[in-house]
Amino acid sequence: MERVHRRWGAAAMAALLAMGSRRVRAEDVPLEELRRELHDLQGQLEKLQGQIKKQQQVIDKLSAEQPKAPPPPATPSGSTAADEERLKRQVTEQVLRRMQPALAAANKTFPSQFNPAIGLILDNVFSYSEKDRGDFEFRAAELGVSASVDPFARGYAIITGSPDGFDVEEAAIVTTSLPYNLTLKGGRFFADFGRLSKFHDHDLPFVNRPTALDRFIGGESQADGVELSYLVPLPQYLTLTAGAYNKLGAANDRVSNTTPRDFSQFTYLGRGATFFNLNDANSIDLGTSYAYTPEVKLDGGASRHLAGVDLTYRYVPLSQASYRGLIWGSELLYNQEDRPVGGFPGATSALSLARTLGVPADAPAVTDPPPLVFKRRNAASAYSYLEARLTRRFYPGFLFDWAQDIDHVGGDTKAYSPYLTVWASEFQRFRLQYTRLDAPEGNDNQFFLQWTVILGSHVHGFRDR
C-alpha cells in the first residue's frame, strides 16, 4: 500500500515540475512570482495526495466487501475410496438421468413406429380317428394386426389362411373414449355371446370347439354388425351388451351374410356378465346371453331364440399364480326355432336350401323344391371342463361335451376328452387329447396332437381370460 502512495506522489511531482519548468523558460517571470507558484504547486500536490489517499481508502473498503475466495478443495488423501465411488456413481446417475428422456424420445422418432403391431399364430394338428384315419392338418395361420386409430378409437383385424382359403375372421373398430362407460364396436368381430364362442380356435383350452357350441352357434360367434357395451357404474362388476348383426356364428348357414334384409331378419343380442371375488384366490364369472332373430328365412320365416348361461370358477393362489391353479368352465345353451320335420334333405345343404327359399336375391331358381313341414323345436347343449395348472408347463384337463340334435332327428351327441397341455414357453404349446365320441352316426375314438406357436406381437386380452 505504501509503495502505491509513493509512486503516485512521485509521478505527480514530476508532472508539476515539468509544467513549471516549461513556464519559467517560456515567460521568464521574476523570482518572487516563481516562489509563489512553487508554493501553489506544493498546495496542489498536497491536495492530490489527499485525494489519492481517499481513493485508496475506498479501494480498500471495496476489497474488504468482496466475497472471500473459496477454500481450496480437500486433498484426495482426506476422502475415502468409498466416498469417491459413491460420488462417481452419483455423477453417472445424474448424467444418465439427464440423457434418458432424450434417448427415449430418440427411440420414438422412427416413422415405422406408426405401423400396427403384428402377430402371427400357426396352428397345426395331427389327428387320428378310427373312422377317418390319420391326417396332418394345417389348421390355420392367423395374422393379427392392431393399432390405435386416433384418440377416439382403435382397430384390429385377424386374417386367417387355412386349407379353405383366406378369411377375415375379425376386422373391427372399437371406441376408446366414449363417455358414460360405453364402448362401441363395429365391423366384423366375435359377438359377445357366452364365453368360449369368443375364443379363436387356437385359444381354446382344448383341441376342438365343443359340439355344444359348434352346433348351436356355428363355430365362433363371428358377426358383422355393431355392439354397444356398458360397464354399469356399481361397486360390483357388471357389464351389459347389446348388439345387432347380420347373423351370429361363422358357420351359421341359416342366414346369408351378404344379402340386404329387413330389420326383422337381423339378429339382436343382449348379454349381462358379472364377477364375484369370493376371496383373493377364488372367483366366479357368471354371464347370460340371449340372441333373437325375429325372422329366419330358412326356418320358414319363424323366429329363432338362442340363450346361454356361462359360469367360470377360478382358483388362482396369488403367490403361485404362474404355476398353480384350477379352472372350471361350463356353458349351457338353449335353442328354439322352427325346423323341418325329419330334418333338411341330405342331398341339399342348408345353404343351398336357404337360397331356394329366396334369401339371396340372385339365388338360382330351383324347379322342384322339396316340400317341407316346419315344426317348433327346442334343443339344449352344454359343455363343462376342468383344467388344473400343476406347474408352469403342465396343464391337464378334462372336457365333457353334450349336444341335442336341433332337428330332433337323431339322438344326443356326447364326447369325453381328457387332454394335456404342455407349454414350452408362453409362445409355444403342445397339446395331446383323446376324445371318446358317442354320436348318433356312430361312436369313434379320436387322438389329437396339436402344436401351436405365436410369432411377433401378442397381447393378453380381457376377452380371452
Added chain:
Amino acid sequence: MTRFLALPFVLGVGLLAVSATGAAKLKVVTTIPDLADMTRQIGGDQVDVTSLATGVEDIHAVPMKPSFAVRLNRADAVVLLGLEAEHAFLPALLEAARNPKILRDAPGYIDCSVYVTPLEVPTRIDRALGDQHPMGNPHYNADPVMAKEAARAIADGLSRLRPEHEADFKKNLAAFEEKLDAAIARWEREAAPLRGKKFVSYHPDLIYFAERFGMEPVGTIEIRAGVDPTPGHIADLEERMRREKVDLVVRELHYPAGLAETVARATGAKLVELPVMVGGVPEAKDYISFIDYDLQTMLKAVKGS
C-alpha cells in the same frame, strides 16, 4: 310456496358441498404396493390409494380380475412401474375399465419409469432370448435409488392432476427422499459384506438390487426370462456355480420352491427366499421395511454361508 322452492335449492347446495368435500381426494390405483406406499407418502391427504397387487404375486402374472376394472373405472390416476412390467394384465384392464382419464398418455397415467435408467436394455429383440422387455429390465423397484426416481414421477403426476397442491407434493417428496436417503446411507454401510458376492436367482428381478449393493448376478434358474428351465440348463447352471464359487441361490417367493432348493442342495449354496415387492412378507409393510427385509435376509445368508 317460497319454502317449497327454497328446499330443493338448499338441498342441492348441501349436496354440492358434500360432493365437493368428498371429491377432494384423488382416487389413485397403483399396480404394486411399493408404488401405493410412495403415492400415499407424497399425496398425503389428497389421495385415496389402493393397489391391484397385494405384493405376493409375480408382477408378470397378476390375475386379471374384473373387479380391478371397476376400481380402475373410478380412478383419477393409475400409477405403474412401466417398462412393460405390467404387460400381462394392465393394458387389458385399462381397456375393460373404459376410463379415458387413465389411458396411456392421459394425465392420469403415471408411469414411474420416466426418470429411471433401465438396466439390461436388449441390444437385440428376439423371442429366442426369452420373454424380453424391449425397454429394459422393469424390476427397478428393488433399488431404493431408483425408487426415488419413481417417487419423482409420482409427484409430477399428482401435480399434473392437482396443480394447486404442487407445493405440498414437492414438500412431501422432499420428506420422502430425505427419509430414503438416510436409509440408503445406512443400507450402503450395512451392505459392505455383500460386495462382490455372486448369486443365482430364479428370474432376473434382483438385478437392480444387486447393482445397488455391489452383488454379482451369475445366472438364473429360468433358461431365459419367463421360460422354465430344461434339465440341461440346470446341469450347466450348477456346473457354472461350482466353477465360479457361487454360494447363494435366491428364490423370489412367487416362484416354485422345489427347483431352487434342488440347485442349492446340489451346489452346496445357501438358499435365500426374498419378496420382490412391499407386502411380499408380513415384515415388508412399506417400502423402507421391504428393502430392509431383503437386505437383512441377504446379509444373514452371506454371514451364514
